[in-house]
Amino acid sequence: MSRTTLDTAALAHDLRLAVMRFSRRLRNQRVDQSVTLTHLAALSTLRRHGPMSPGELAAHERVQPPSMTRVVVALEGMGLVTRTPHPTDGRQVVIGLTPAADELLDAEARAREAWLSGRLQELSAEDRAVLREAAVIMDKLASG
Amino acid sequence: MSRTTLDTAALAHDLRLAVMRFSRRLRNQRVDQSVTLTHLAALSTLRRHGPMSPGELAAHERVQPPSMTRVVVALEGMGLVTRTPHPTDGRQVVIGLTPAADELLDAEARAREAWLSGRLQELSAEDRAVLREAAVIMDKLASG
């Protein structure tokens, strides 16, 4: 085993533990108890990329379609998204945000200062730059 | 809102999504189906820091004590850890690894090459360096 390979194995170990602990922390740190992190992620993606089908949404979030169905059902029940039939393809459904969801996302963006953004703000600019790059790399790893 | 604050909010958003997706991917990518990622993390921590009480272990993993109890019970059932009474404090219990756990961790370390280490190896040395720093920063964020 080469030096580099050993280092990579150690990195894999540390990175895995760090990501697990960090994601736990993120889940617990959500502000509004009624809307979970998974729900928020779906809403964010919808806002960023516009209305799309459940399947597309699932692909974006790297989740299986049935999982996303549940999320959409829950969000629809809360009046945060609408389900409208696809204009030409009868199989598909288009998920769109309601004004209430927009408000919620705005409120959440503000409230997020309470923790993650606040914590990030305490870091050095260099550390933030590292995280910014790392986010891109991790997303690449997650999608590959 | 200043420029930096805006950037930080965007970073919070992207980082959150990236970590969520990445951790989902990690969970699915485990090799041995009988031992879950949570179990492995606990075993890894025990190996790295030596025997400790369930409470300490929970603190290390940023988890509540009852959650760690379950993990320990499961691991004991699989013969991977032992529970011995604390020499002086009758309330405490000391969790230690069995030889079987050592073997499992070795096997896991080797098998991990199959995915995460393999993927990391494909990255540039610069990207790995970024992740190495990011792991430290995320752990700091998770613990604070």
Next chain:
DNA sequence: GGACGATGGTGAGGAGAGCTAAGGATCTGG
């Protein structure tokens, strides 16, 4: 020395979040 709050572990119950397998509706290519 005994009562009493603090600490540590666990039992019970529940919620969130993901998966696979399978079913039903719709589209499309032959």
Next chain:
DNA sequence: CCAGATCCTTAGCTCTCCTCACCATCGTCC
């Protein structure tokens, strides 16, 4: 027009973590 592919959904399961409550033990204070 039928057969297979595609899309969403239902059903049922697992894993992970939580809170609340309980019990045993420790340390302290009267």
